[in-house]
Amino acid sequence: MPVGSEASAWIAGAPAPFDAAVAEAARLLGLSAAPVFAHLGADVAGLREAVLLAEQVGGVLDHADSPGLLTNLDSVRESGAMLTTPLEAARADLVLLIGDGVFDAWPDLTPRLIDRLADGARVVWLTGSAGGRFESIAIGTGVARLAALGRLRAEAKLRPLASTPPALRSLAQSLRAAKFGVAVWSGADLEPLAVEAIHGLVRDLNETTRFSTLPLASPDACAAETVCGWMTGFPPRTGFARGRPEHDPWRYDSRRMIAAGEADCVVRVDAFASDAHIAIGLGEAPANVRFEVGRPGVDHDAIFYDARVGTFVARPAASPAGRSVAQTLAAIRARLGGPPC
Amino acid sequence: MLTRIAGGRILDPAQSRDEVGDLWLQGDRVIAAPDHGRADETFDAGGCVVMAGAIDIHSHIAGANVNTARLLLPQQHRAHASRPAATPLANAGWSTFETGRLYAQMGFTTVVEPAISPHHALHAHLELADTPVIDKAILAILGNDDFGLGLMRDGAGPDAIRDHVAWTLQSSKALGLKVINAGGVAAFKDNVRSFGFDDVVPRYGVSSRQIVKTLQRAVHDLGVPHPLHVHCNNLGLPGNFQTALDTIAAAEGLPLHLAHLQFYGYGAEGKLGFSSAAPKLAEAVNAAKSVTIDVGQAMFGQTVTISSDVLRQFSARAQARPSKYVIIDGDANGGGVMPYNYRDGSFANAVQFVVGLELFLLIDDPYRVYFTTDHPNGAPFTAYPDLFALLMSRDVRAQWLSRLPAEALAVTTLASLTREYSWGEIATMTRAAPARLLGLKDRGHLGPGARADVAIYRPGADLAQTFRAAVRVWKDGECVVRDGALTHYRFGRALRVSPQPDAAMTRRVAEYYDARYGLDAELLSVPEAALPREPFETVACPR
Numbered sequence A: 001m002p003v004g005s006e007a008s009a010w011i012a013g014a015p016a017p018f019d020a021a022v023a024e025a026a027r028l029l030g031l032s033a034a035p036v037f038a039h040l041g042a043d044v045a046g047l048r049e050a051v052l053l054a055e056q057v058g059g060v061l062d063h064a065d066s067p068g069l070l071t072n073l074d075s076v077r078e079s080g081a082m083l084t085t086p087l088e089a090a091r092a093d094l095v096l097l098i099g100d101g102v103f104d105a106w107p108d109l110t111p112r113l114i115d116r117l118a119d120g121a122r123v124v125w126l127t128g129s130a131g132g133r134f135e136s137i138a139i140g141t142g143v144a145r146l147a148a149l150g151r152l153r154a155e156a157k158l159r160p161l162a163s164t165p166p167a168l169r170s171l172a173q174s175l176r177a178a179k180f181g182v183a184v185w186s187g188a189d190l191e192p193l194a195v196e197a198i199h200g201l202v203r204d205l206n207e208t209t210r211f212s213t214l215p216l217a218s219p220d221a222c223a224a225e226t227v228c229g230w231m232t233g234f235p236p237r238t239g240f241a242r243g244r245p246e247h248d249p250w251r252y253d254s255r256r257m258i259a260a261g262e263a264d265c266v267v268r269v270d271a272f273a274s275d276a277h278i279a280i281g282l283g284e285a286p287a288n289v290r291f292e293v294g295r296p297g298v299d300h301d302a303i304f305y306d307a308r309v310g311t312f313v314a315r316p317a318a319s320p321a322g323r324s325v326a327q328t329l330a331a332i333r334a335r336l337g338g339p340p341c
Numbered sequence B: 001m002l003t004r005i006a007g008g009r010i011l012d013p014a015q016s017r018d019e020v021g022d023l024w025l026q027g028d029r030v031i032a033a034p035d036h037g038r039a040d041e042t043f044d045a046g047g048c049v050v051m052a053g054a055i056d057i058h059s060h061i062a063g064a065n066v067n068t069a070r071l072l073l074p075q076q077h078r079a080h081a082s083r084p085a086a087t088p089l090a091n092a093g094w095s096t097f098e099t100g101r102l103y104a105q106m107g108f109t110t111v112v113e114p115a116i117s118p119h120h121a122l123h124a125h126l127e128l129a130d131t132p133v134i135d136k137a138i139l140a141i142l143g144n145d146d147f148g149l150g151l152m153r154d155g156a157g158p159d160a161i162r163d164h165v166a167w168t169l170q171s172s173k174a175l176g177l178k179v180i181n182a183g184g185v186a187a188f189k190d191n192v193r194s195f196g197f198d199d200v201v202p203r204y205g206v207s208s209r210q211i212v213k214t215l216q217r218a219v220h221d222l223g224v225p226h227p228l229h230v231h232c233n234n235l236g237l238p239g240n241f242q243t244a245l246d247t248i249a250a251a252e253g254l255p256l257h258l259a260h261l262q263f264y265g266y267g268a269e270g271k272l273g274f275s276s277a278a279p280k281l282a283e284a285v286n287a288a289k290s291v292t293i294d295v296g297q298a299m300f301g302q303t304v305t306i307s308s309d310v311l312r313q314f315s316a317r318a319q320a321r322p323s324k325y326v327i328i329d330g331d332a333n334g335g336g337v338m339p340y341n342y343r344d345g346s347f348a349n350a351v352q353f354v355v356g357l358e359l360f361l362l363i364d365d366p367y368r369v370y371f372t373t374d375h376p377n378g379a380p381f382t383a384y385p386d387l388f389a390l391l392m393s394r395d396v397r398a399q400w401l402s403r404l405p406a407e408a409l410a411v412t413t414l415a416s417l418t419r420e421y422s423w424g425e426i427a428t429m430t431r432a433a434p435a436r437l438l439g440l441k442d443r444g445h446l447g448p449g450a451r452a453d454v455a456i457y458r459p460g461a462d463l464a465q466t467f468r469a470a471v472r473v474w475k476d477g478e479c480v481v482r483d484g485a486l487t488h489y490r491f492g493r494a495l496r497v498s499p500q501p502d503a504a505m506t507r508r509v510a511e512y513y514d515a516r517y518g519l520d521a522e523l524l525s526v527p528e529a530a531l532p533r534e535p536f537e538t539v540a541c542p543r
């Protein structure tokens, strides 16, 4: 993406010099009473600048995939958890997949985890309805799934219920017999109460054996969670309306704020889209201001969350080109008088 | 820029200096008093104590486990109401920005995060890069990792272990090496629920003692200034002083650092089966000249324990207050995060409080006992000012002791201890000694050529307040704190050692990562270029 002759910034749909677009973005954010940073698809440096800019303008930080992230996090905050990493999970002798969405949440689940298990390790999939690729038990969704997980927990605690299907009873015995079991699900797929039920089951199993969990969420949301965490103390859905960061999963839901007309300026950062960009404005299109940005790890060096390892990794760019999210947002913050940071 | 700090009491134990006089700073260095020359800026330090910036050798301030604690306990870090101008996010409770600000305001300029799993080193360095003002460092953890234990199991020999340690320090950009419940966390993966110094790790056939001795030797042979930093087995258990005594004896004349010894100072005496064994430990430390310790003082109040001793955190899960915990089975050590409330009405907590103070007061040499609360495990680092006051004043101690249960005092000797730390001993323990322990030649003192990290305090009747709010702090010659408040950000660097990697070991590690994980080992190392600003400063390994 060459910077120069070809436009990389637009104001109201018309090509504009970068500096003019920065000035217009700063003006809009300066006027806004309730700016919202939605999507937050960015590398670590870009996320960092988004947090700083949000503080500068009293804005709200949310991520496109916050719902799944917060479903997982809420139950951890409520009652704790036994967690493991993608690399360590491959040591399991029993993997319990829960919900139909696990492979959507981690497309490399088979090569990165299932295929790397030791010979003799067992994979059991608690699906919604259909039979799965592995040994699977259909337990339904919603209330039915909650009931099934409750039964499984009771059976694993050796409190048999008369009406438990034999497959679940036998699974409960297998869970108790596992040397190191790992439960895997997607937060975007399961009800919060189901996630809590799984953590309860795993806590119980650890009274006698070793068992852990690998809750899945979008890697970009995990990055936003982590960066917002160390910068503000809180995950996304954190706002600076009163200067200090405040976390409120309901109040600072960007979709709700936009739908309710509470947001009067929306900053959409989408660096992982095929047309990597930042759009600022009220509507989706055309944005009042739009910046084309480089793709993290392709057009510029970047650090991002890698689902294979469950932590941050660096990826240098092959041929650097274009401005990054971080550079663009930093220019807007500087224009607003934000101190160096 | 020439700065003159005029007429303060210059307290610099490393240079045996304790006198009223001037201190001169030029650029980022302390210089000798110029023959002629006018200061661009003069600060009248009359009535104040002038010291080098303080150094904290063991404080859990960054990384995956710390961030898990932040996210687990949103209610524990209320943000501040006021919004400090010019310092973004400094009002965010428990952010990296707040950490840098609060440390700087107490006159601390270098802090070591002592427990980073190599696979999470990049994450830790990203957080540290966002921790303003102070310099920082990580210690990398080995001793429960499959590759390293595999080397020991297969009798790979000291050269291979040394090369692996070098590879790890280089890859994770660490200042030193830490071992946490050596072998015990690996054993917990096989469902072992208690693990002592001479217990053997299933699958690997090596004892905790062997792991500690092997890594101690490797760190020594590499010439890494900071000795192996050991978190012993059996943390927190009644009667565990014997584990610490065994570990101290195992040092056998080579340098060894024992972390947060307070948590190992417990006997099993008394009608509640829990007592202070601090006098026995202090006697052993006094006799073992190659051993250094930090205390890990417990203070009363709500905190959260963050530890890579997964076995211990799991075993203590019933004590969580509020009642929730996170246990992470990591690639090697992992972590455990558990909120905890030290109550002064609790017999056990009172004994813990007393054991820490006894260690401070009974270990003679301030060069071998370090000032820590194992933040946040014993208490948050913001409790340091109160702890300084407790060490420096018998009267302050008497006030605190009067609140404790009588049964707790009955199983300790604290009430009989009259020692009061002098200002000079405080300066040694928090400046001269840690710089020596970490191999930081230009820190911890105020001689010409020293880094211009300077903290000034105005002694008052309330010693805690004196240490809570430094009058002035300079970092690298730049004044960043005025009257206890941070004025602006600057960003320090992470200190690291840079031992020469061995080509054969690099290949061997690469083969291991490929076979075990199907990944390039480089993926999990910290690339210098990836971090913002000038991220690192290399500390020399003399050998």
Ligand SMILES: [Zn+2]
Residues within 6 Å of the ligand: B058, B060, B114, B115, B259, B260, B374, B377
């Ligand atoms: Zn510690």
